[in-house]
Amino acid sequence: MPHKRAKHSDRVAKRFAAGQDLAPGGDDGFFSDMPKGAMRILQGAKVQEAYRAKLQAKKKAEQDAAAKAKTKAKVAADTNPSGGANEDASELTIRPGEKLRDFNARVEQAMASDIHASFRSATRSQINARKRERRKLRAAGIDPDADPEDADKEEAARKAKADKAAALQANEPSKADLKRQRQTIQQTGEIKDFAKASQVKKINDVAQAPPTLTRAPRGESVQAKTRKARLIAKITGNDEDEAENKVKQAEKARQKGRVPQKLAAATAAASSKKRKNDAHDATGEPSMARQRVLDEERQKAIQAYRQVKEKKIRESEFKRAKKA
CATH class of the missing domain: 1.10.287 (Helix Hairpins)
Known part of the structure; x- marks a missing residue:
């Protein structure tokens, strides 16, 4: 730019190379020794005019490029309506005066959908x-x-x-082997080991076997027989008590026939003796043997009490004598 000049070291080197006692040059004059700030102020109008011209040229170039692109897109749309967008995206070019950063952003924006689809x-x-x-x-x-x-x-x-x-699976015989064995059995009539029936009983066979009765079922109880006899007597109009007595007598006769005579007599004697003892105990008079045992225990208790009492008396007398 007009107000720019070389740095100090370059100017010193140039002056040293030129030597001394030189004739004045064409550029030497009013601006040779003027400071840079003053030169910028004096040349401000010229600098602004150059900047405006540059902006105007850039704007005109952009307008021309946009008009050309619009015309080209219109022609492409008329010739191929479906492929216009792809053609614009494929023929992206940098515009005159466009910065590379802006061009990259425009390209990324135009191809964002394709990039995203490829990534997905x-x-x-x-x-x-x-x-x-x-x-x-x-x-x-x-x-x-x-x-x-x-x-x-x-x-x-x-x-x-x-x-x-x-x-x-390799150890098991194949279908062809089994078929040959069956044919051999049919021809010769010989039964192989694998064809014999197994005599082993399985759990399922035992569980599903029919039941076997080892004991005869029990008869009816006396209460069931009595209840049935009373019901029959009531239906027929007979005396219910008489029917019940008959059932009980029949049951006693049956039991009497089953129990031996000596065992029945011993059982009756034991029961009568037990009843006598219970009756004797109920009166409150113990037997002679029991009375003797009770008297002995009473004497032992009295003797032990007297010994303990005498011991306490002696201990108390000894303490009083010791204190005195």
Whole structure:
């Protein structure tokens, strides 16, 4: 700019290179020794005019670019109505006088939807891949969230189980072998071991077996027989007490036939003796033996009481004598 000048070191170097005793130059005059601030004030109108011209040129360039873009978009819309937006986004160019920062912002704004869609698509692809991997692990019988060590143990156990199942399946005869064995039996009539009926009883066979009675069922009780006899007598119009007495007599006769005669007599004697003792105790007069035992216990208690009393008397007399 007109008011700018070289820095002091450059001016000193230039002056030193030019030497001394030189003729005055064309630029030497009024502004050669004037301070920079004064030069800026005096040349302010010129600087402002240059700045306004620059702004006007920039504005005109933007208007021309906008008019061209509008015309181009209109032509593209007339020729291809569906692809106008994509064409504008694909042909983004920097405008005359536009800063690079503004151009980058405009490009990002125009392509924001495409960038977001691409990002979501990539993220969704990763999520779907992880989900597919987890489904594969679950189908294989492995917990995807388990610890790696536990997963290794589970994998080893699963392989061992699969090997055991494969070994059992290999030991079992195939359908073709069974068919050949059946044909051999039909032709020769020989019964192999596998065709014999098993004699082992299972729990289900025992549980579903019919019941077996080891004892005869009990007869009716005396109360049931008496109740039934009274009911029949009431229905027929006979005496209920007489029917009850008949039932009791029949029951006594039945019991008498079942119990031996000596056992019945001993039982009757014991019961009569017990009744006599109970009656004797009820009068309040103990037997001679019991009376003798009671007297002995009474004498022992009296003797013990007297000994304790005499001991206390001696102790009290000894204390009084000691105090005196």
